[in-house]
Amino acid sequence: MPPSAAGDQAAVRQMLREVLVGREDPEGFFAMCVSVLGHQETRSQFLAIIKPLSTANIRLHSVLSALYQQYFSKPEDDELELALALSLLEMKDNPMPTPNQSPLQPGIRDDPSSVLLSSKPKSQGRTCTQPQDVHCRGKSALPVQSSSKSKENLPETKTHKGLHVESADHQSLGTSQDLRVPVSSASFSVPNATSKSDQMMQEGDVNPSEKPRRPKSRRQRRKAAAQQIVGLACSPSAPPPVLLWFRRDLRLCDNPALIRSLELGAPVIPVFIWCPEEEEGPGVTVAMGGACKYWLHQALSCFCASLEQIGSRLIFLKAGGEGNERRSSLHTLKTLVKETGAQTVLANALYEPWLKERDDVVLSALRKEGIDCEMFHSYCLRDPFSVSTEGVGLRGIGSVSHFMSCCRQNPGPAIGVPLDPPVSLPSPALWPQGVPMDSLDLARMPRRKDGTIIDWAANIRKSWDFSEDGAHARLEAFLHDGVYRYEKESGRADAPNTSSLSPYLHFGQLSPRWLLWDAKGARCRPPKFQRKLAWRDLAYWQLTLFPDLPWESLRPPYKALRWSTNRSHLKAWQKGKTGYPLVDAAMRQLWLTGWMNNYMRHVVASFLIAYLHLPWQEGYRWFQDTLVDADVAIDAMMWQNGGMCGLDHWNFVMHPIDAAMTCDPYGSYVRKWCPELAGLPDELIHKPWACPASMLRRAGVAFGQTYPERIVTDLEERRSKSLQDVALVRKQFQQYVDKRSGCDLVPLPKRLVSKTLGLSHRDGAVVTEGKEFLLPVITRMEFKHQLEDPDADAASNPYNAVLKGYVSRKRDETIAFLNERDFTASVMYEGAQRQERLERDRRRMEGLPPAPSPRGRARRTPTAKDKFSIVPGGAIASTN
Numbered sequence: 001m002p003p004s005a006a007g008d009q010a011a012v013r014q015m016l017r018e019v020l021v022g023r024e025d026p027e028g029f030f031a032m033c034v035s036v037l038g039h040q041e042t043r044s045q046f047l048a049i050i051k052p053l054s055t056a057n058i059r060l061h062s063v064l065s066a067l068y069q070q071y072f073s074k075p076e077d078d079e080l081e082l083a084l085a086l087s088l089l090e091m092k093d094n095p096m097p098t099p100n101q102s103p104l105q106p107g108i109r110d111d112p113s114s115v116l117l118s119s120k121p122k123s124q125g126r127t128c129t130q131p132q133d134v135h136c137r138g139k140s141a142l143p144v145q146s147s148s149k150s151k152e153n154l155p156e157t158k159t160h161k162g163l164h165v166e167s168a169d170h171q172s173l174g175t176s177q178d179l180r181v182p183v184s185s186a187s188f189s190v191p192n193a194t195s196k197s198d199q200m201m202q203e204g205d206v207n208p209s210e211k212p213r214r215p216k217s218r219r220q221r222r223k224a225a226a227q228q229i230v231g232l233a234c235s236p237s238a239p240p241p242v243l244l245w246f247r248r249d250l251r252l253c254d255n256p257a258l259i260r261s262l263e264l265g266a267p268v269i270p271v272f273i274w275c276p277e278e279e280e281g282p283g284v285t286v287a288m289g290g291a292c293k294y295w296l297h298q299a300l301s302c303f304c305a306s307l308e309q310i311g312s313r314l315i316f317l318k319a320g321g322e323g324n325e326r327r328s329s330l331h332t333l334k335t336l337v338k339e340t341g342a343q344t345v346l347a348n349a350l351y352e353p354w355l356k357e358r359d360d361v362v363l364s365a366l367r368k369e370g371i372d373c374e375m376f377h378s379y380c381l382r383d384p385f386s387v388s389t390e391g392v393g394l395r396g397i398g399s400v401s402h403f404m405s406c407c408r409q410n411p412g413p414a415i416g417v418p419l420d421p422p423v424s425l426p427s428p429a430l431w432p433q434g435v436p437m438d439s440l441d442l443a444r445m446p447r448r449k450d451g452t453i454i455d456w457a458a459n460i461r462k463s464w465d466f467s468e469d470g471a472h473a474r475l476e477a478f479l480h481d482g483v484y485r486y487e488k489e490s491g492r493a494d495a496p497n498t499s500s501l502s503p504y505l506h507f508g509q510l511s512p513r514w515l516l517w518d519a520k521g522a523r524c525r526p527p528k529f530q531r532k533l534a535w536r537d538l539a540y541w542q543l544t545l546f547p548d549l550p551w552e553s554l555r556p557p558y559k560a561l562r563w564s565t566n567r568s569h570l571k572a573w574q575k576g577k578t579g580y581p582l583v584d585a586a587m588r589q590l591w592l593t594g595w596m597n598n599y600m601r602h603v604v605a606s607f608l609i610a611y612l613h614l615p616w617q618e619g620y621r622w623f624q625d626t627l628v629d630a631d632v633a634i635d636a637m638m639w640q641n642g643g644m645c646g647l648d649h650w651n652f653v654m655h656p657i658d659a660a661m662t663c664d665p666y667g668s669y670v671r672k673w674c675p676e677l678a679g680l681p682d683e684l685i686h687k688p689w690a691c692p693a694s695m696l697r698r699a700g701v702a703f704g705q706t707y708p709e710r711i712v713t714d715l716e717e718r719r720s721k722s723l724q725d726v727a728l729v730r731k732q733f734q735q736y737v738d739k740r741s742g743c744d745l746v747p748l749p750k751r752l753v754s755k756t757l758g759l760s761h762r763d764g765a766v767v768t769e770g771k772e773f774l775l776p777v778i779t780r781m782e783f784k785h786q787l788e789d790p791d792a793d794a795a796s797n798p799y800n801a802v803l804k805g806y807v808s809r810k811r812d813e814t815i816a817f818l819n820e821r822d823f824t825a826s827v828m829y830e831g832a833q834r835q836e837r838l839e840r841d842r843r844r845m846e847g848l849p850p851a852p853s854p855r856g857r858a859r860r861t862p863t864a865k866d867k868f869s870i871v872p873g874g875a876i877a878s879t880n
Helices: 003-020 026-037 039-049 058-072 076-093 113-117 196-204 215-228 256-263 276-280 290-309 329-340 353-368 400-409 458-463 468-480 483-489 502-506 512-521 527-545 556-560 567-575 581-593 598-611 616-626 632-642 668-673 693-699 715-732 750-756 781-788 809-846
Strands: 242-246 268-274 315-318 344-348 372-376 745-747 774-776
Touching: 003 026, 003 039, 003 256, 026 039, 026 058, 039 058, 242 256, 242 329, 256 344, 256 372, 268 329, 276 353, 290 458, 290 468, 290 616, 315 329, 329 353, 344 353, 353 372, 353 527, 400 527, 458 581, 468 483, 468 502, 468 512, 483 527, 512 527, 527 632, 556 715, 567 581, 567 598, 581 598, 581 616, 581 668, 598 616, 598 632, 598 715, 616 632, 715 781
Parallel strands: 242 268, 242 344, 268 315, 344 372
Antiparallel strands: 745 774
């Protein structure tokens, strides 16, 4: 075979791979074959080139065969016209004078093959990397739309703008789905004119450096793709199938493992294996609480529907084991491999230490049996096991600023461009036997003694859309509205200023990479919102360093704190019956909807720890059981910091009354979730005990009956007690307090010490058991001062950490401005008084009459709406 012919065939095979993964449409591939191989070579070799598809992808093979038959079944005159048209296209690089209209155009009108000849391969001049790196994203992953309107119920039609291969009786090949093959619109033009299709191709080329498209258009493209192309069953002689193991990546968009399964060109079997023992881990993690299980059940149901739209299905399995052997996903995967004959297992990685260990065991065991296994990074923006402190050091570890500095200094692989969803998924000839989704007991409801069901998730169903489309719709709504208020007003509980995307991120219905690209592409790009993704990655990094983060305090002295054991206080907090309206409203919202915003989580956590003296582990476990976005890493880090024992413990305490000035200044939030208080005025709704008896009667509020009494009344005293307990344990464990800075000392994990010292596990030079490596960490100034006088109360501490609420940051900035202006005015006033005294003394000494007294008054601005609008007057009365 001549070298040029071999090179042409290699180019054709490369383009065929592009078609297999959905980056090129069949029509463009056929057009490229005709233009590269020529008319005669295409007639003789095309069927041999596509023959492997008869077993790997019968749908694609049938489409290409239909195109081949349609093209080469034309009379000789038509073929001559098409050859001349092809020559005209090839002359575009060297244009020659031609008439204004090509004589070929009338003859091509009814020939659908002319559409193919005018198209260029989409993948020319564009490269794609492996799924774990940067992927191409854009129109190339979707079927090209026809510009002419097709009629759904007509038999096979031909037009000069597109080709529809559609069965009149809607018979399917191996499945119950219809087969539709849309073709891009195109037309011939004279050689020295630029065709419309060429312009569209140039504009459609993917440039990874460009900003991503708006999510609305992506959703429309996903829907169009799902409506037009579906997968077909493969023949019995197909290659071994691929097992696609879904866990917390229940999405079609930006799913590296899913795209990799398509690139292999084999049938794909999506599976979901439920093993609660593996999810829980070694300690008390409550990784899958009741609300999380319910969300997972609904998300799996929606994901099944998404897979069916692209011609596939999801197989549900329960983890099994032999005899007394513990149930495991590995045993189930081995059984499934034997049943299906699969030779490849693909999945997206998880980063909880116990799940990472499970995955390592699965990969090792399957590879020993000759099974190819791959894990892809997609759950976080940065792989937490790859984060390094090199060049940054350990000072400030635990803060998001330190973490971001580590990522900037040691960037690692590029985040890459999000992947568009596939339009079809090849299915096997025989599906393995699974179990019904209901048998997983993810949404099991308790029953009363009389047999009726307690549907505790009714409000959760009303509050959320559990689908992947619901995630993108919520993101779109936030980027069009709430994002503009997020930077300064995200703490407001009475307004939808937050994205509410956390449950979709947790279950992988929305990838963090997709979210980051859309946030950067929005008109308003709030750094605070993008910083939240860094907080998420920081939490997983901390969990990899400290696997016992969910149950063990990181700061040793704080393990000895004298926590309260009052179970009635804990029950009141959990049920939203503490007697403090803001806390009760937040806890009721949590129980009914499975969610509350970040500011309210801080409020209820501060109340539990600083005022009720209950251990942070109780709050962590309750959150894990009731939050639909319950994430072990994020919740453990937050509760450790709130419980004063995390790496970056909070330097603030939320007051249950004062905090309402920030998050619910007009009482709307409390009225929604505590309707029994709706009749109280704004200024007293957050402290109903201060209302006169007559006002309470008119509002229908009776303490102990319609609304609970306060479980604690002496907030300041209990806050002082909490500070004194901290000072006592820090004094008792002085070996964990740095004498020079007063900061707490935290033992570092051996893996972090080894990396910091430049040691490598491969070299065997790793820190072993023995001496602890202690690091000073961020410590609240309030604690440092309290150590000098452990018995002092909180009010006398100059670094009191209780936050004072404000209606809005704008109002707070106004107060600061007025204070600064008042200070300037006072300095000027003192200068004026001094001048007046000197003038008065001079007049007295010279025997002159006293100067007349100036008159002045405070003035109000024309737009006065509140007490902050009163400003100092221009004249001030003098003193005698």
